[in-house]
Amino acid sequence: xxxxxxxxxxxxxxxxxxxxxxxxxxxxxxxxxxxxxxxxxxxxxxxxxxxxxxxxxxxxxxxxxxxxxxxxxxxxxxxxxxxxxxxxxxxxxxxxxxxxxxxxxxxxxxxxxxxxxxxxxxxxxxxxxxxxxxxxxxxxxxxxxxxxxxxxxxxxxxxxxxxxxxxxxxxxxxxxxxxxxxxxxxxxxxxxxxxxxxxxxxxxxxxxxxxxxxxxxxxxxxxxxxxxxxxxxxxxxxxxxxxxxxxxxxxxxxxxxxxxxxxxxxxxxxxxxxxxxxxxxxxxxxxxxxxxxxxxxxxxxxxxxxxxxxxxxxxxxxxxxxxxxxxxxxxxxxxxxxxxxxxxxxxxxxxxxxxxxxxxxxxxxxxxxxxxxxxxxxxxxxxxxxxxxxxxxxxxxxxxxxxxxxxxxxxxxxxxxxxxxxx
Amino acid sequence: xxxxxxxxxxxxxxxxxxxxxxxxxxxxxxxxxxxxxxxxxxxxxxxxxxxxxxxxxxxxxxxxxxxxxxxxxxxxxxxxxxxxxxxxxxxxxxxxxxxxxxxxxxxxxxxxxxxxxxxxxxxxxxxxxxxxxxxxxxxxxxxxxxxxxxxxxxxxxxxxxxxxxxxxxxxxxxxxxxxxxxxxxxxxxxxxxxxxxxxxxxxxxxxxxxxxxxxxxxxxxxxxxxxxxxxxxxxxxxxxxxxxxxxxxxxxxxxxxxxxxxxxxxxxxxxxxxxxxxxxxxxxxxxxxxxxxxxxxxxxxxxxxxxxxxxxxxxxxxxxxxxxxxxxxxxxxxxxxxxxxxxxxxxxxxxxxxxxxxxxxxxxxxxxxxxxxxxxxxxxxxxxxxxxxxxxxxxxxxxxxxxxxxxxxxxxxxxxxxxxxxx
Numbered sequence: 121x122x123x124x125x126x127x128x129x130x131x132x133x134x135x136x137x138x139x140x141x142x143x144x145x146x147x148x149x150x151x152x153x154x155x156x157x158x159x160x161x162x163x164x165x166x167x168x169x170x171x172x173x174x175x176x177x178x179x180x181x182x183x184x185x186x187x188x189x190x191x192x193x194x195x196x197x198x199x200x201x202x203x204x205x206x207x208x209x210x211x212x213x214x215x216x217x218x219x220x221x222x223x224x225x226x227x228x229x230x231x232x233x234x235x236x237x238x239x240x241x242x243x244x245x246x247x248x249x250x251x252x253x254x255x256x257x258x259x260x261x262x263x264x265x266x267x268x269x270x271x272x273x274x275x276x277x278x279x280x281x282x283x284x285x286x287x288x289x290x291x292x293x294x295x296x297x298x299x300x301x302x303x304x305x306x307x308x309x310x311x312x313x314x315x316x317x318x319x320x321x322x323x324x325x326x327x328x329x330x331x332x333x334x335x336x337x338x339x340x341x342x343x344x345x346x347x348x349x350x351x352x353x354x355x356x357x358x359x360x361x362x363x364x365x366x367x368x369x370x371x372x373x374x375x376x377x378x379x380x381x382x383x384x385x386x387x388x389x390x391x392x393x394x395x396x397x398x399x400x401x402x403x404x405x406x407x408x409x410x411x412x413x414x415x416x417x418x419x420x421x422x423x424x425x426x427x428x429x430x431x432x433x434x435x436x437x438x439x440x441x442x443x444x445x446x447x448x449x450x451x452x453x454x455x456x457x458x459x460x461x462x463x464x465x466x467x468x469x470x471x472x473x474x475x476x477x478x479x480x481x482x483x484x485x486x487x488x489x490x491x492x493x494x495x496x497x498x499x500x501x502x503x504x505x506x507x508x509x510x511x512x513x514x515x516x517x518x519x520x521x522x523x524x525x526x527x528x529x530x531x532x533x534x535x536x537x538x539x540x541x542x543x
Numbered sequence: 544x545x546x547x548x549x550x551x552x553x554x555x556x557x558x559x560x561x562x563x564x565x566x567x568x569x570x571x572x573x574x575x576x577x578x579x580x581x582x583x584x585x586x587x588x589x590x591x592x593x594x595x596x597x598x599x600x601x602x603x604x605x606x607x608x609x610x611x612x613x614x615x616x617x618x619x620x621x622x623x624x625x626x627x628x629x630x631x632x633x634x635x636x637x638x639x640x641x642x643x644x645x646x647x648x649x650x651x652x653x654x655x656x657x658x659x660x661x662x663x664x665x666x667x668x669x670x671x672x673x674x675x676x677x678x679x680x681x682x683x684x685x686x687x688x689x690x691x692x693x694x695x696x697x698x699x700x701x702x703x704x705x706x707x708x709x710x711x712x713x714x715x716x717x718x719x720x721x722x723x724x725x726x727x728x729x730x731x732x733x734x735x736x737x738x739x740x741x742x743x744x745x746x747x748x749x750x751x752x753x754x755x756x757x758x759x760x761x762x763x764x765x766x767x768x769x770x771x772x773x774x775x776x777x778x779x780x781x782x783x784x785x786x787x788x789x790x791x792x793x794x795x796x797x798x799x800x801x802x803x804x805x806x807x808x809x810x811x812x813x814x815x816x817x818x819x820x821x822x823x824x825x826x827x828x829x830x831x832x833x834x835x836x837x838x839x840x841x842x843x844x845x846x847x848x849x850x851x852x853x854x855x856x857x858x859x860x861x862x863x864x865x866x867x868x869x870x871x872x873x874x875x876x877x878x879x880x881x882x883x884x885x886x887x888x889x890x891x892x893x894x895x896x897x898x899x900x901x902x903x904x905x906x907x908x909x910x911x912x913x914x915x916x917x918x919x920x921x922x923x924x925x926x927x928x929x930x931x932x933x934x935x936x937x938x939x940x941x942x943x944x945x946x947x948x949x950x951x952x953x954x955x956x957x958x959x960x961x962x963x964x965x966x
Contacts, residue, residue, distance in 0.1 A: 157615065165604075165613045172599035177592045190588045192580065192803040220643055225828040236658050236668060236692065245659060245668050261829075268826040269659065380615040382834040403691040405648040406684075409832065411805040 123455040124536060136537040143487065143530045151488040153524045158308065158466035159515040160376055160433075161440075167432050168378045174418040175411055183417065189410035195401055196394075197386075197408055200417035205386045207423040208341060209370060210354040216388045217397060220408050223373035223385035227335060228265050230369060230387065233400045234298070234333075235269055240366065240396050241331035244298060253291055253300035255283040257469060257497030257508050259308040262301040262337065271298070273499035278310055282318035289321070295328035299335055305352045306340035309469040309497050309510035311462020313350035323358035325367065334368040341372055342430050344464040345438045356389070365390040369397075374416060376466065377429065384408075384416050437466075440513040440521045444468055447525035456536035459511075468511040469497075470528075476535040477506045483531035489524050546878040547963060559960040566910065566953045574911040576947040581731065581889035582938040583799055583856075590855050591801045597841040598834055606840065612833035618824055619817075620809075620831055623840035628809045630846040631764060632793060633777040639811045640820060643831050646796035646808035650758060651688050653792060653810065656823045657721070657756075658692055663789065663819050664754035667721060676714055676723035678706040680892060680920030680931050682731040685724040685760065694721070696922035701733055705741035712744070718751035722758055728775040729763035732892040732920050732933035734885020736773035746781035748790065757791040764795055765853050767887040768861045779812070788813040792820075797839060799856075799889065800849065807831075807839050860889075863936040863944045867891055870948035879959035882934075891934040892920075893951075899958040900929045906954035912947050 124135065175181065181190050183198045196202075197218025206213040219226050235245040244250055252271040254263050255278040263273055274291060277284040282304070291297055302322075304314040314322075322334060336355055344350075359367050366389070374383035387397055420426050445468070451457045456476075460469045472480055477494035484491050492510040495503040511528070513521055547558065598604065604613050606621045619625075620641025629636040642649050658668040667673055675694040677686050678701040686696055697714060700707040705727070714720055725745075727737040737745075745757060759778055767773075782790050789812070797806035810820055843849050868891070874880045879899075883892045895903055900917035907914050915933040918926040934951070936944055 159615055162611065165611075169600045172595075176595035181588075188585065188588075190802040190804055192582055192798075194804070221832045222828045222830075228827040232655050232659065236655065261826075264826050268823075375615075379613040379834065381613055381617070381830055382832045400691075403684075403687050404651040405645045407645075407804055409644045409805045409835065411802065412832065412835065 122453055124540060125455040129541070132537055132540050136534070136541060139530065139533040139537055143483065143534050146527050146530055147487040149488070151523060151527070153489040153516055153520055153527070155512050155516065155524050155528070156490045156492045157515070158376075158512045160380060161436065161515050161517065163436050164433055164514070165379055167429065168419065171378060171415045171419045175415045179418070181411065181414065183410070183414055187410070189414045192406045194407045194410050195405070196398060198410055198413045198417055200421075201384060201386075201413050204417070204420060204423065204426070205372060205388070208426065209338065209372060209388060211356055211370070211388050215356075215391065215394055216386050217394060217401070218408065218413060219385045219387065221382055221385065221412070223337065223339065223371045223375070223387070224261055226385055226387045227262070227337065227371055229400070229404070230335070230397065231265055231269055233397070234331075237400065239331050239333060240392065247296075249296050251294065251297045253288060253297060254499045255300070255302065255307075256499060257309055257503075257510070258301060259303055259337070260496040260501070262335070263499050266301070267500070275499050276300070278307065278312070280312055282312065282314035285318055285321040289325065292325055292327035292329070292332060297327065297332065298329050299333045301335050301337070303337050303339055304355065305338060305350060306343060306462055306465025308339070308465065309467035311460045311465050311467060311469060313352055316353045319353040319355055320358050323355060323362040323364055323367065325364065332367070336368045336370045338370060338372045340376070340465040342426060343376060343433070343466070344430065345434050345441060346463055348463070350463050366392045369393055377426065377433075378416060378419070382412060384413050437514050439518055440516070441468065443518065443521045444511060444513045444525045444528070447522070447529050451529055451532060454533070454536070457532050466512060466514055468513060470509040470511050470532075471507050472509065472532050473536045473539055474505045474507045476532075476539050477503060477509050479535040479538065480509060480528075480531045483534055484527055487527050487531065489527045491528075545876055547959060548878040552964070555960055555963050559957070559964060562953065562956040562960055566906065566957050569950050569953055570910040572911070574946060574950070576912045576939055576943055576950070578935050578939065578947050578951070579913045579915045580938070581799075581935045583803060584859065584938050584940065586859050587856055587937070588802055590852065591842065594801060594838045594842045598838045602841070604834065604837065606833070606837055610833065612837045615829045617830045617833055618828070619821060621833055621836045621840055623844075624807060624809075624836050627840070627843060627846065627849070628795060628811070631849065632761065632795060632811060634779055634793070634811050638779075638814065638817055639809050640817060640824070641831065641836055642808045642810065644805055644808065644835070646760065646762065646794045646798070646810070647684055649808055649810045650685070650760065650794055652823070652827070653758070653820065654688055654692055656820070660823065662754050662756060663815065670719075672719050674717065674720045676711060676720060677922045678723070678725065678730075679922060680732055680926075680933070681724060682726055682760070683919040683924070685758070686922050689724070690923065698922050699723070701730065701735070703735055705735065705737035708741055708744040712748065715748055715750035715752070715755060720750065720755065721752050722756045724758050724760070726760050726762055727778065728761060728773060729766060729885055729888025731762070731888065732890035734883045734888050734890060734892065736775055739776045742776040742778055743781050746778060746785040746787055746790065748787065755790070759791045759793045761793060761795045763799070763888040765849060766799060766856070766889070767853065768857050768864060769886055771886070773886050789815045792816055800852065801839060801842070805835060807836050860937050862941055863939070864891065866941065866944045867934060867936045867948045867951075870945070870952050874952055874955060877956070877959070880955050889935060889937055891936060893932040893934050894930050895932065895955050896959045896962055897928045897930045899955075899962050900926060900932050902958040902961065903932060903951075903954045906957055907950055910950050910954065912950045914951075
């Protein structure tokens with residue numbers, strides 16, 4: 121297949137006819153497929169099946185400190201898990217707060233706290249015209265939280281080595297800019313990992329807003345697809361070196377390690393930040409679900425257990441990525457698409473011809489394949505180029521994912537040819 | 544023993560000497576006992592041991608709707624539990640939101656939502672001088688939430704049939720008054736249940752603040768100690784009759800049914816209120832821990848299962864209440880104390896001579912018995928009479944509770960005699 125962009129109108133018409141025929145054949149299959157969200161598949165979740173036997177009547181309900189995990193108390197989580205996440209994230213155990221089943225919830229609550237009580241400074245809700253930096257493409261649910269709380273979302277270009285730091289350094293001179301959303305490793309959806317230089321420039325930021333926070337959502341911290349994963353510099357260490365220990369609040373979870381709906385989440389940071397977060401939590405709850413924490417502590421007694429577990433996840437997920445990537449290769453010479461080839465995380469980021477992403481989404485939907493809405497990875501759901509599609513290959517079965525990738529590529533071709541034939 | 548209040552100074556001195564000797568003997572035992580919080584004992588929690596076998600590899604992870612409870616999603620909880628709590632609370636399933644492990648957290652989040660976004664009206668945080676009604680004695684953690692958010696806490700007298708409704712009806716004429724905390728059944732700590740008339744007067748309230756809410760924390764809705772429990776009128780039905788469906792937000796949990804740290808909590812109310820709460824939740828989380836919900840759904844398949852289960856709890860807790868009550872009877876004729884004799888819930892409310900509660904707390908602490916801080920049941924921890932002590936008999940073992948009650952009564956005598964001898 122040769123480059124569509126160099127074809128004559130007649131050639132394009134011929135390509136369109138054949139692409140449309142292929143698409144209609146796929147549509148006639150009346151399939152139901154979903155590549156919309158970064159959900160683990162059932163086989164991934166089965167890897168943690170042992171967990172259900174680890175807390176019960178035979179095994180007891182006490183943690184290493186003798187706490188009966190069934191009862192009230194323990195505001196910031198079990199010591200075992202503080203140790204474990206400390207090891208993973210390169211932090212001291214006392215820097216870790218272990219919470220419930222959702223790190224998104226902890227991020228939301230942190231912004232909610234900032235609005236009514238501040239994060240060490242004045243309540244953000246008392247100020248007007250506040251802004252939040254949103255490296256884009258990025259995670260739609262991050263952006264949605266700050267949109268809900270009334271921030272102006274300011275897009276920042278996401279490069280192959282992280283957010284464009286020239287832009288960030290310029291934007292934070294505005295004291296209305298209160299924070300930035302980051303997924304520093306295997307970023308959702310780009311799959312890129314922030315370079316050492318980017319992390320160091322983050323750590324060295326001197327924002328005009330004294331209570332500016334980096335929301336460092338390390339959601340994919342150990343979610344490698346291959347043996348040679350990306351390395352991410354320790355943001356907290358760099359912040360300490362730069363004299364900015366309170367700059368980042370770090371989040372992580374086991375949602376894609378154990379169970380998406382029933383994992384454990386953490387918020388972490390400097391002693392000051394931990395104290396600030398706890399100052400609200402003590403009124404908000406008597407404590408997290410310690411039984412579920414105990415399940416996790418017994419399943420994963422050290423970081424090595426986690427790394428071994430993640431290799432099993434990778435063995436299931438990698439072939440699904442490969443299926444999509446192999447099919448995308450059929451578009452390689454057409455010039456109508458480019459895509460990422462990440463070493464970890466949950467997404468492939470696909471760029472189709474400008475003005476075609478929404479059409480591809482629609483064509484896929486008409487053929488029974490649900491994609492993340494085009495534009496979702498941009499603030500306000502607005503992709504200025506209408507070009508980006510976030511592809512989530514993990515949830516369908518290995519069989520389904522092949523079909524889904526065929527439908528996707530067919531839709532990309534049809535949409536591109538429609539667009540090229542307009543001219 | 545005769546009435547201390549009618550004794551001569553010599554008689555009081557003799558009583559004091561003997562009471563002090565008894566107290567010092569108890570103190571010399573160097574015990575460690577805790578009657579401070581309403582925590583179930585280990586034997587109570589053992590009643591739910593079956594739960595751990597109900598969700599696992601043999602039993603599967605799908606609910607009645609075929610949802611794999613391990614994965615993401617399901618913002619407002621499993622249908623089984625909506626049905627179950629609907630049955631218990633006398634509400635339609637679609638009026639129920641099933642959340643995480645803490646109803647306190649859901650109350651806190653509701654107030655947090657009101658502050659930044661309002662509950663159908665303007666954001667409360669945009670208004671100044673707001674007030675919240677606190678029937679007292681009441682639950683310290685309720686009061687603490689509204690104190691945290693900057694409300695002026697307005698105490699309301701709690702009578703034997705509920706809050707003094709003359710007072711409430713007068714206070715709500717102030718549009719700064721935004722809500723009221725209620726524990727309508729077996730109120731913490733008084734153990735009283737609101738009468739039908741009180742519930743009806745609540746339902747008929749016409750507050751100046753159009754977005755006034757009744758926080759109806761039905762924490763002890765099925766927590767009877769005896770076969771003939773108290774009956775509580777259905778607040779929602781009465782509110783509908785009175786044309787005020789949006790007035791109450793209703794909370795409950797299984798914290799004292801299954802596990803305090805790992806139960807499930809609910810928020811409920813009118814369709815409008817449920818929609819308002821969900822409008823925030825959709826940004827806050829992807830969903831609650833559905834596996835833990837599934838455990839509960841399989842353990843308690845209908846309200847009858849719950850009622851039977853609660854009888855077993857009562858059989859464990861009732862003798863502990865009796866131990867304390869029997870020991871308190873030794874004070875009956877002294878005139879220095881009165882106390883409640885509740886038909887359910889988790890507390891005995893003890894009133895000692897005015898000005899003596901803090902001293903009793905201190906004397907107990909010195910003898911190794913931790914009580915809830917005197918005054919805790921009042922807004923700002925301030926009991927104007929320094930008279931009330933909240934006694935929580937459930938957590939210590941049956942053996943310990945007898946000793947604890949002896950220490951308590953000894954301290955009450957010593958404190959009273961110290962006070963009477965001052966004059």
